[in-house]
Amino acid sequence: MKKTKRPSLLKYTESYLMLGFWFVFFVFFTLIPIGISVVISFTDYNMLQTPHFVGFNNYIRLLLDDEIFVKSLANTLLFAVITGPVGYLISFIIAWFINETGRGIRPFLTVLFYSPSIAGSIYVVWTYIFSDDSYGLLNSTLLNMGILKKPIQWLTDTNYNFYVVIVVILWMSMGTSFLAFIAGLQSLNKSLFESAAIDGIRNRWQELWYITLPQMVPQLLIGAVLTISTSFAVGAVPAALTGNPSTDYSTHTLILHIEDYGNTRLEMGYASSAAVILFIIMVATWFVINKGVRSLGKD
């Protein structure tokens, strides 16, 4: 017992040291700001004058008296559910399909599918396509084909703009977990596949479920974290497409709600409380998914 104390202390030192370099930045630039945000959520702060304490008022108002919050929560969940799993799935399928192709095309296809994420704010191009104008790409095509008689205001008409946003978000979300999957697929153990073929696996789909997926649990987890954080954090894309705020808040998301109160209405306290709520939701989702993916691996 005595002997192990000395060496174990030393061992800890090395661990803490290696961890410490990064940890300093983490605390200062991430944890403390998060802490400050949480503190602010209990105050009334308009950025220019000193904040004053209001207790749980912000939270009460947010959860009980804010219609727009409810709407944005609903929208965010809908977006997340539709684009999260679907985007995740599509990312994975594409990664898997690309893996099936020949060595030569693979790099090219990888770059191609990852490009939306690299190219910055290229998604603005979608505004040309869905433009409200009768000369907008989609409108003019449909008008020409006789399907439409008058142009549709894709981005401002609440009957349509929600779906437009979903399409574009899907487009953007394909790249998120994509890289992790590609890398993971490359690193699978070949021998397992061979022995599986002998054992009676007959097509690629069975192989996927029984062999591929369980080996990729780490990558799937990373993919899940990324997907959750990006699909819940959706805000820039709907704003760029349908305006901020969108007509009757039809594509309003939690992030936009936070930004609205933070930057436009200058009520930082309230915005911070919304951010905390958002955070709690994301953490809850993470727990659920975490359990799910780990059980996949146990199969």
Add this chain to the structure above:
Amino acid sequence: MKQNKLNRSTGGNIVVILFLLIMGLFTAFPIYFSIINAFKPLSELYLFPPRFVVYNPTFNNFKDIIALQSQATVPMERYIFNTVFVAVATTVIYVFLACLAAYPLAKHNFPGKEFIHKLIVFAILFSTQVTALPQYLLMSKTGMLDTYCALIFPALGSSFGVFLVMQFIGAFPDDVIEAARIDGCSEFGVFFKIVFPSVKPAWVTLAILTFIANWNATGTQVIFTESLKLLPTMMNQITAAGIDRAGVAAAVSFILMIPPMVSFILSQSQVVETMAYSGIKE
């Protein structure tokens, strides 16, 4: 062998190819569009609906960038240097710090380890829009604003990289590490000589992601001095002069797109290569 792949039917192959084709077109379209816009003369840029093909392609927009820069007080080389320096410095430092921190988190046992694990995951989930203001306030009070530090340090606080590398190191076989320790290696030695080289795909991936994210950052919120500004900011300043500069704006977004694309293309083959040959033993 006649069959290159196991269990692959032609029907299945066709499904794969068709799917990829459709998705590929869907993905690439907006990017293609941005590229051709850079080569359109002013008269074609304003056409509505926008054209898919350039009728009179020209390099003038790019030449204009140089011409406009000739009148600047700060030479263009400085902006390029700033952007490259910040992106590279952030990437190098962050990759190093993140890997170094990920190792003990994945392979050691020390008090607080589980707690820090949780912190790391949760921090990824907290939206960055809200932390922007407190970060700004902190940097301002410590006098970091308007320096290179203001551009580099906040990125170093991200926990995403640590999380990513942590998973990969976690999969690394423990017996190799034990062997090295028995041989008398310090933990630092184990890390540098054994673990780090082996998880190359992980940190190469991280490097690409970090570089791309930082390249596109404009840093406008924290930098006021002209000579410290980044390339995207300078480009935006030029185009803010008005519609006259619309052609230049298109050329600018095209150029800004190139380094991330190129670095991705180059390092991507690296990743695949390494994967193919590294052979994680089982």
Add this chain to the structure above:
Amino acid sequence: MKRLISVVLSLVMLVGVLVVPVFAETADGVGSRTVKEGENASYNLVAEESAGYFIKIEYIAVSGRSVSPKAAVTVDSAYSGDQKDVFEFSRVWSDVRKGKRFKTDDFGNELSPSPKEVFVPCEKLIYPQDENRKKGYILAKGNHTVNILMLEEGISILSVSLVKADKTISYSEYLAAQKGKVNNASKEIFKEAELLYQKSHLEIAVNYDRTYPDISPNSPEVIKYNIIGGGSWLHSGQWISYEVDVKESGFYYLNLRYRQRTIDGITSRRKIYIDDKVPFEELNCVCFDSAAKFTDYTLGDGEKGYKIYLSKGKHTVKFEVTLDTLEDIILDFENILDTLNKLSSKINVIIGESADVNRDYNFSDAIPDLSKTLKDSSDGLKDIIKKLKSDEAEGSQIARIKESARLLFEMSEKPNDIAGQMEYFRSQLYDLAAVLSNMKTQPLELDYFKFVPCDSKVKHKKASFFDNVKFRALSFLYSFTGEYNSISNGSEESIDAWINLGRDQAQVLNQLIKEDFTAKTGINVKLSLVTTNIMTAIASGRAPDVALYLTGDNIADLYYRDALVDMSKLCDTDKILPRFHSSATSALKYNGSVYALPLTQSYQMMFYRTDIFKEYGYKVPKTWEETYALLNLMQNDGMQLGIGITEETFNMFLLQSGISLYNDKVTKTNLTDIRAVNAFTSWTELFTKYGIPKSYDAVNRFRTGQMPLVINDYTFYKTVSISAPEIKNSFAMAPIPGTLRKDGSLSRAQNSINLTGVAIIKKKNKKSSDYSGAMKFADWLTTDGVQEKYSFYSEIRVGISARVQTANLNVMDKISWSGAELSALKEQWKSVEKIPISPIHYYITRNLNNAFRKVVYNYESPRDVIYRYDGDINEELTRKREELGLED
């Protein structure tokens, strides 16, 4: 004593000789007089024989606005409105310099020179602006009347005479005439192009290029102005002159170092005068090929250089932009383009909003001579190509014209396929317009020129690769030590100012500050280009002293949170406020105190196509009733009207019915008032009942003629001028339609938009006296003089897109609007009002938009909808007022 008297007398005579020619209006000649805008002067001249004549007019420009005076000159007839009879009588300007070069700041950076108008006699040669330009006016022997009608600004005419249209002598004749002159030339005469003597237009500007060391002079450390021209020296008639001191008489070659990369692939032409005369015919039009880098060029015939004789003493050398042989080509081109545009309009009207490729429109029946017109145009373009080719120019431009000619020919052969080709046709028209516009511009940049003695060889200075690298490396290194934001001249007072405009404008402002403000007050101003949110900056204590171009909304938000300094306490704002329109100042005043001074302000105008209105016989509407009636006509003819879908349209109707959005105390909205409900109904009806398109690209529709009437912010003018130069002369502005009030007056009221201002940020631990420097700065910045210069120089540097929407009443006059545009703008300005900016300004926009969309997309009743949203708005207003602690 006698000596003293004679000295004094000679001094007086000296002064008189110098002063009198400048101020005297009498001079020898046919009769001199001053002609002001709108006035006509007639002169009776005698032609001694039947021949071709030019009219020579000697004049001095009369001080006024900075645009060149324009007059219509006709012989034996009155002015009928034909553009060909209009001539420009340019002014003369010189640059004010310091010492040999320019004034510098304390770091050694040169500052651009200020221009000064010089009133000296000028000569203008009037010739027919058609195919007879070289032959002159063919006049029979006898009396003739020359009429000069001033269209814009005024001139003092010194003399008017007839000059025979003789040809200039050729180079060989010139050489022969110089026989016998002694050649003593041995040294080079070097002249930097930026050190000009005089120039014809204010906008011809010196500039700097810091990329290459061999541009003379250049420094990696400081800014030196080393070139002139480029985008600012390109219109026919613009000239620059230099004074050359020749020490040794003799024969010289003229060598210039120039660059032309402003427009790719075209040739630039210059006319060269020595001592105000073109020495020989070949110098009437010297062609400079497009060059991406500075190159040396010696005037010559391609093999040998032209030997020019210069006697000892001072001479002037003048370079003038000329189109010469291009003029005729341009004329033809303009006619063809005009025809095609009219044709395109007609076709567009038939097709409507989008072409159905499969439909048979029967164009040939609807438009007579369709095929013939197309074919003629095609042939015309081919002719132009031939002429251009022989004119040794225009490589890439020719390719584009060729393509258009081909398309037109194809369309003429198959008129039934036209519908499908309309898109391509349209884009070709835009292209041709661009080619035409390029043809008229002859940009050229000059670094220096020199007269080289004919005996010696012309040496070409070239920088080696290493010189370039060294230079670039040095300037990169200096960027770490250089001070680009301010000058420190030892004064303690320094102000931090933030601006978020494009960098061209920021640089213009910076220069004005250095030369005018800091020089006079000793207060240093550190100007930074910042796009940071000002709120976060203030929150962290990193805010500037003064913030420029804050929006009205920003200023309101800052005021409500006690972040701005009350300017009324710092100085007598009553003296400053009259500079601006009441609609601007009222918005920036709270509780009777001034919290910001206005910088820019704009409002909406009605833009209409004069050519289309003329063709269809439309009248410009004055009231909304007239507008609806006109809309009916237009829609029958297949066209539409454009008006904004935004709340500004609503505000128009609201203010015109005499009510504002809020009550006087800004505690509640007036939206439930019957007038507001009617205004809301009018707004939505535009789109539901009258069928105006909800979304459209205003510029494109305006330029194709599909929407000949557009109501838009007057900055729309800039957009149209840049993206649709071909309709430059076919549109005009008028005040927006008004509403007839009960008392019979016509209200053209509308809400002022894009209001920005300059404000002083409150800081902790600062006393009132600490803000005095900032107040002086804000005061100086908003004076008429400074705003005028700022607008002017910005426009020179960037182009028309930088034209400022000034909030200063007097500065509007100085901006280069045409007379008609100016009067329309000023007329509308009178009726502009401002709806107060409440703490919930952001909430109004979104709720009005939501309400609008409910009515227009979901067909709900306007009255119900507006009542509903009104409740929501007032709730937010009350809540916000409470939060901010505003008294009721």
